[in-house]
Amino acid sequence: MDFFIQQIAAGLTNGAIYACVALGLVMIYVSTDHINFAQGEMAMFATYLAWAMIDAGLPYWVAFGATLLIAFASGLFIQRVILKPLETAPVLALVVCFIALLSIFNALAGMIWSFTIKQFPSPFPRRDLFGNGLVSAQQLGVVAVTLVMLAALTVFFRYTTLGLAMRAAAQNATSARLMGVRVSWMLALGWGLASGIGSIAGMLVAPIVFLDPNMMTGILVYGFAGALVGGIGNPLGAVFGGFIVGVLENLVGSYIIGNELKLSFALVMVVGVLLLKPAGIFGRVIVKRV
Amino acid sequence: MAAMAHSWATKAGIGWVAAIFWVILAVLPLAGFVSDSPSFDYYLFMGQSMLIYAISVLGLNLLIGFNGQISLGHSAFFAIGAYAAAILMNFGGVPYWLTLPMAAVICFGAGFLFGFPALKLEGHYLALATFTLAIAVPQLLKYKAIAGWTGGVGGLLLDKPDPPFGIPLSADQWLYYLCLAVAMLLFWGVFNLLRGRSGRAIMAIRDHGMAAGTMGIDTGLYKTVTFGISAGITGVAGALSAITIAYVAPDSFTLQLSISFLVGLVVGGIASLPGCMIGGAFIVIVQNSSQSISDWMKDTFALRYDVPAWAIYGTLLLLLMFFLPNGIAGGLALLRARLGRGSAKS
Amino acid sequence: MAALLEVKGLSAWYGQIRALFDLDLTIEQGGVTALLGANGAGKTTSLRAICNMIRRAGTTIMDGTDISRRTTEDIVRMGVAHVPEGRGTFVALSVEENLRLAFHIRRDRKAAERDMEKVFTYFPRLKERIHQQAGTLSGGEQQMLAVARALMLAPRLMLLDEPSFGLAPLIVQEIFRILRRINEDEKVSMLIVEQNAALALELADHVYLLETGRVVMSGPSAMVKNDETLRKAYLGY
Numbered sequence: 109m110d111f112f113i114q115q116i117a118a119g120l121t122n123g124a125i126y127a128c129v130a131l132g133l134v135m136i137y138v139s140t141d142h143i144n145f146a147q148g149e150m151a152m153f154a155t156y157l158a159w160a161m162i163d164a165g166l167p168y169w170v171a172f173g174a175t176l177l178i179a180f181a182s183g184l185f186i187q188r189v190i191l192k193p194l195e196t197a198p199v200l201a202l203v204v205c206f207i208a209l210l211s212i213f214n215a216l217a218g219m220i221w222s223f224t225i226k227q228f229p230s231p232f233p234r235r236d237l238f239g240n241g242l243v244s245a246q247q248l249g250v251v252a253v254t255l256v257m258l259a260a261l262t263v264f265f266r267y268t269t270l271g272l273a274m275r276a277a278a279q280n281a282t283s284a285r286l287m288g289v290r291v292s293w294m295l296a297l298g299w300g301l302a303s304g305i306g307s308i309a310g311m312l313v314a315p316i317v318f319l320d321p322n323m324m325t326g327i328l329v330y331g332f333a334g335a336l337v338g339g340i341g342n343p344l345g346a347v348f349g350g351f352i353v354g355v356l357e358n359l360v361g362s363y364i365i366g367n368e369l370k371l372s373f374a375l376v377m378v379v380g381v382l383l384l385k386p387a388g389i390f391g392r393v394i395v396k397r398v
Numbered sequence: 399m400a401a402m403a404h405s406w407a408t409k410a411g412i413g414w415v416a417a418i419f420w421v422i423l424a425v426l427p428l429a430g431f432v433s434d435s436p437s438f439d440y441y442l443f444m445g446q447s448m449l450i451y452a453i454s455v456l457g458l459n460l461l462i463g464f465n466g467q468i469s470l471g472h473s474a475f476f477a478i479g480a481y482a483a484a485i486l487m488n489f490g491g492v493p494y495w496l497t498l499p500m501a502a503v504i505c506f507g508a509g510f511l512f513g514f515p516a517l518k519l520e521g522h523y524l525a526l527a528t529f530t531l532a533i534a535v536p537q538l539l540k541y542k543a544i545a546g547w548t549g550g551v552g553g554l555l556l557d558k559p560d561p562p563f564g565i566p567l568s569a570d571q572w573l574y575y576l577c578l579a580v581a582m583l584l585f586w587g588v589f590n591l592l593r594g595r596s597g598r599a600i601m602a603i604r605d606h607g608m609a610a611g612t613m614g615i616d617t618g619l620y621k622t623v624t625f626g627i628s629a630g631i632t633g634v635a636g637a638l639s640a641i642t643i644a645y646v647a648p649d650s651f652t653l654q655l656s657i658s659f660l661v662g663l664v665v666g667g668i669a670s671l672p673g674c675m676i677g678g679a680f681i682v683i684v685q686n687s688s689q690s691i692s693d694w695m696k697d698t699f700a701l702r703y704d705v706p707a708w709a710i711y712g713t714l715l716l717l718l719m720f721f722l723p724n725g726i727a728g729g730l731a732l733l734r735a736r737l738g739r740g741s742a743k744s
Numbered sequence: 745m746a747a748l749l750e751v752k753g754l755s756a757w758y759g760q761i762r763a764l765f766d767l768d769l770t771i772e773q774g775g776v777t778a779l780l781g782a783n784g785a786g787k788t789t790s791l792r793a794i795c796n797m798i799r800r801a802g803t804t805i806m807d808g809t810d811i812s813r814r815t816t817e818d819i820v821r822m823g824v825a826h827v828p829e830g831r832g833t834f835v836a837l838s839v840e841e842n843l844r845l846a847f848h849i850r851r852d853r854k855a856a857e858r859d860m861e862k863v864f865t866y867f868p869r870l871k872e873r874i875h876q877q878a879g880t881l882s883g884g885e886q887q888m889l890a891v892a893r894a895l896m897l898a899p900r901l902m903l904l905d906e907p908s909f910g911l912a913p914l915i916v917q918e919i920f921r922i923l924r925r926i927n928e929d930e931k932v933s934m935l936i937v938e939q940n941a942a943l944a945l946e947l948a949d950h951v952y953l954l955e956t957g958r959v960v961m962s963g964p965s966a967m968v969k970n971d972e973t974l975r976k977a978y979l980g981y
Contacts, residue, residue, distance in 0.1 A: 204660065204719055207470070209716075215705075283833070288820040375534040
């Protein structure tokens, strides 16, 4: 039983990270209909920036905040400079661009910081929380950060007019323009947010898996799975999906297939959801009268 | 894009260019008799790799360029082909040349099966599913339960075949000719496939998916079969690579391999058969000269770091998407059209 | 009366196909102008061209400012509210959110809140449905919502693209009554595109007749109303 609870706790921790990745993917998907294959590598690169700042002596939370801002700004920049000119390009061109970004970020990180793994500090103590070896403060911290971020985003999208404008732009760009919304900037903002959220995922996962340029590859796939399970157009669903995938991954890994086939499990989940329930479990059906 | 795809087939002159090109490729390795340069075997090996990559890109181009289905998972089919050949040779005692058609069949099956779910997926989603496939495969190949067959993390070591019937060629020369023959066969096959009725259907699906369906084309069947053929071709390339390198290991078949194919495809030219050759050669050239490119860039731009090949690939992909979306073959066609118009005026 | 919107030599294209040829048009301050004509005459195209939503050429001057090269968003921000063909409802947003979207560009929050109250006096039905998902509204309610959204932008000029399209006659009359009140009480000028010529002629004080992308006639609406040959030839009644 203890083992089971440990697995659930570990699953929720991983799930929190997948949820962040999924949330970033959803941010970009809802505003542009694109699936950003570079999401993981962008997060990894941001995490290296944080590492460099901490290594240079900055306090953890200062580095955290600065990284978040830089990641946000670079997401904005990438959309404005690289993707905006390709707005009307065919899907293949966009996929090629995302793959290009993936390669560039991966290569740059390896080039600047080398491919040897690095230790990344955690702001949360690894200490056992209840003295029974089940849940650590670190695990609780990761989940808490994710939930706080989700709450902040919910408030932003629900209760600010900027958030409302972003939702409107994502839903019906032409109509949003006619309400005076600068749609193309809303897309850029979506990229900025996605990139920022991704950097948080990177900084949360790095203490667990160690920092290296390929750290996010598998996590990205789980993020995809999470986003799809929850419904890729639905931020809240993506977070739930992330947690579900995290817990499933740990349970299936420990009890059924072992840790060596975890990525194949992700493949099965991705293909399975795409085929059986493409809208995801929480995919909202929008009622529309014609 | 569609217009370009037709232009190569209709121009009679292109046939001669292609013939001369293949003859040159066939004569090249004979230079080994006059040259006793020690690096000659290395060049032969590069030639083999170029042909193998060209075949892989051919497979991918059939799917992406001509049929409009995006795959980032062709490294998986390449891996299946390579492992099929390796396992058949190692445990089944199958002669190496026979593993090629067998790998083709196996990969056709795998591609056909994956093509079924792919039917329901379009654009970004298909890219996503195949991306996941590419990531999952290396881990799958390392799986302990099948390590008896696959050799696990360490992979399988094979014997390099010697030329048959006492033909006076070195092993590398022979393998080069093997790759060349297979490449010619497959390019010829794809050329004919695309020229015929099926080819028109395949391209109609890319250009007007819905309309193709209403015109009586069984789009589902065509798409899955195209996926199968594409995977089969890339699988043959995988088998060839296992034979020529005489070694297979899981970490050779990562997402990066898929990305190389994509680079070859985009550089050579989407929906261009000559482009596949250009792309294949390009991949090998960049891989082999990335150190010198890196040194050159370090000097020229006063960089403090080595520039890895992947940064070059990535930057190049971006630049191509912006400035030469139809790749080198497309650029050449454009150039020829411009020059042609110029001379017609004068 | 000074001109609020002056359009000179406006042309527009869909891809390679030219859909509008040198349209000249003036809208008076506070006036209601109707663009009439058959399907494909270029009515919707004119509205889109004024808002820079398609490839176009020519000059549009809004209240003395040249807006020919402004983006759609900027033109909207200058007080041109476009109620588009098909109503442009944000189906997944609530009715309230559809309206609150205007707050994004309104500087004066208090004035915007007041406008919201005012909008509900024109369209009490929307107030009843305030928390409903906009996609679940009936066609007539969605048309009301579209006009209400435009009104939330505190516009000086409203471009209305077939507000009667696909609606029951009673609802159409209700909407046109409200439009008349908005024009009179809020001093909002209007450029209205309609298939239902009789209805538009009631509301408008000035009329332009379009045929295959060209103006064939223009003048006060009373003139068109009283000229039977003209009506029969171009408006079919």
